[in-house]
Amino acid sequence: MFGCTPGEVNCGTRPGPDFDFGASPVLATLPGGRQLIVAGQKSGVVYALDPDRKGRQVWRYRAGGGSGLGGIQWGVAADADRTYVPVADIYNPVPGGLHAVDLATGKQAWYAPPEPPSCGKPSRACSGAQFSAVTAIPGIVFSPSNDGAVRAYSAKDGAVVWTFDTNRDFTTVNRVRARGGSMSGPAPTVAGGMMYISSGYGVFGLRPGNVLLAFGVD
Secondary structure, three states: OOOOOOOOOOOOOOOOOOOOOOOEOEEEEOOOOOEEEEEEOOOOEEEEEEHHHOOEEEEEEEOOOOOOOOOOOOEOEEOOOEEEEEOOOOOOOOOOOEEEEEOOOOOEEEEEOOOOOOOOOOOOOOOOOOOOOOEEEOOEEEEEOOOOEEEEEEOOOOOEEEEEEOOOEEOOOOOOOEEOOOOOOOOOEEEOOEEEEEEOOOOOOOOOOOEEEEEEOO
16 A cells, blocks of 8 residues: 655655546457457547557547546447447536447447436436446447446447336345446346346445346347
8 A cells, every 4th residue: 555645755746637547458359360458548548559569559549538537437348340438427518428439440430429317317426427337249239327227239320229227126036125226337247148237336426226137138
């Protein structure tokens, strides 16, 4: 553990910005076999690095303005052609949004603006900020939102093709009282024809919850 007071010994006079790499990087494989490491930063910038050239930068793409609770918080996803980048930017007048970026060129393929909050009147606790990591499967990108909704976007053009609002009480298999809330942190998990996601994130002024949900194709 390390700590210091600005202006004292071994400390800078001005603290730097909160631009962590809080999101896990993704190793993407392009058609033809070339690989890229894709890393999103809280600055709002996503980088593609060449792992075969000691991390040499291939391209960079600005998806958001960035801040301590902005930019890319928890993770991007990728398929063979694109990387999908959710944006938090909770301090913006209209936070959120999902970008698709061409892996080969670093150019925008499409942008989906945030949907109106499903939780009610817009506020810090109820906004379209997309903190959570996203999950990509063939043809679909799942993106949870601070507003308590998880949405499926078309990987082709960013159209929202499915939405589920978790802002309600749920009957649970273990009979524990449960309710959804803000969504932040881990991405949805997809396995065996099912999609699993948690709802509730009661820190930083967001809305608590305590439910794990499972969805099938039927």
